[in-house]
Amino acid sequence: MSDDIFRDAYKPAEYNSNISKAKVYLTTCAINCDSPIVLVTSGGTTVPLECNTVRFIDNFSTGKRGSASTEYFLRRNCYVILLHRSGSLRPFFRHFDANMVDEAFSVDERDDLVVRKDSELGKNFRSIYDAYHKFRNKLLMIEFETCSEYLWYLRGIANLLTSYKSNAIYYMAAAVSDYYIPRDAMSEHKIQSSDAALDIKLFPVPKMLGHLCNTWSPEAFSVTFKLETDSTILISKAERSLQRYKQNLVIGNTLSDRRVRVTFISHSKDNVLKERLCETKGSDKSELEELIVDELLSSYRLWLSSE
């Protein structure tokens, strides 16, 4: 089962060209390789119910965590490969909401459309515009849609990053499906509606995290996210994940307060569980992702120096 999801039937159409782009990008980074190279994964993965897909299962995720974190990694001088769900929020562009367009423009005397400085968009757009143009060359974005596309890219990029050893950071913020439907069990065409109940059998997605942390890229610094809706099980589930996969850090969050608070969960060298709360304070204007990235890069440097 564990290799089934890597059958050619699931391979992304753009796989070869995107992996080539990543190779070229990494060659460019390597010239200035005193900065970490971060793979950020972001957004939810889909699981099609039909080969000609009309219906699919999705994991709730706007891509806010991954796209915002990407901006702060770039501002801290990191290189970033962002593996993100198509249509999810993207760094810099995430500030650009079509809703704002409504009131953001005026027509000036030269008949030009001008961004109004007093509009919601205008207030921040210039600094975002400038940051984007400053950092765009340090960022490579690759899109996925389905869970299997995501796993293909994760493995492909890990194969490239492995030679960067401890200079590579994995920041796995994507909401990856735990279940999928193998190709052989999938309906070819749209499932027809009927008056009867419909049973769907979902199969567990093979866990790639163990491969990543122990085989694909064992020398990298690996950070995973754990989202729960029930806060009482969050720490124990994070600890089980640490024991099983040996990643360096789990960032735990609950659905209801994930925008203001996360918990850093890790094992010390002598295997004692450590928990650190990371949260925005009422008066502080910082985005939570800025605090997360700073805290994470401190942990990373500490880990580097103790290696």
Add this chain to the structure above:
Amino acid sequence: MSDDIFRDAYKPAEYNSNISKAKVYLTTCAINCDSPIVLVTSGGTTVPLECNTVRFIDNFSTGKRGSASTEYFLRRNCYVILLHRSGSLRPFFRHFDANMVDEAFSVDERDDLVVRKDSELGKNFRSIYDAYHKFRNKLLMIEFETCSEYLWYLRGIANLLTSYKSNAIYYMAAAVSDYYIPRDAMSEHKIQSSDAALDIKLFPVPKMLGHLCNTWSPEAFSVTFKLETDSTILISKAERSLQRYKQNLVIGNTLSDRRVRVTFISHSKDNVLKERLCETKGSDKSELEELIVDELLSSYRLWLSSE
């Protein structure tokens, strides 16, 4: 079962305020009520798998058909209530892709951000901007996310539209789920992953189309869409729908060529099945939705005059 989806547990949080807005909007329209009032539904509905929703089933739809059609209805002097999936494409704003922002702006000598006329955005943005400001007051937009929210709004708006009789047109382009999970069968928290397969039992969504065409708004002109991936069953499925629900018109399309071709399927007064192809020609720059709206409004006027 058929009323279960209208339990208060499923009622949209914004229901009362949105229905009030629709009442105010319709009062305004009624002043100039020689134009049709069109309810356009658009985008896919979600079906949550958990009460605290992390996972859900979705129906593939970008909202292109509904949002583009809305623009042409407005340009043909109709009033439009657009009931659309949150985050799906919206009329006018659909032309505004954050990707375009990348190259669309320049900073002028006054330090203003100006839309470059030679950019992809700049080429059409002015005419879209002008059209939006011309037509925005004839448009009311209401958002849904889940299948039950959609059905609540459909019933609520139909209750208001029924008094407009044959002046109302229903243009049902939303991709509504055929299945859902009743509240009692839903997991409270995020379903935990495991190494075993997961069985999900889905129950048929009660068919509201019969209620709509025969009880809620029997005097209106009702148009539904049928999407299939298998073109060989499209016409027969459309005919069965016409027989069952008595809508005025079914617009059939297949997933692979839905951007260039649809088929109008209806019954003549003496119950003979009529099919008319509606498609874009290679050299013609028109969007398919413009052709659909014009063809549909012709059918509507013919129907009105024969009533």
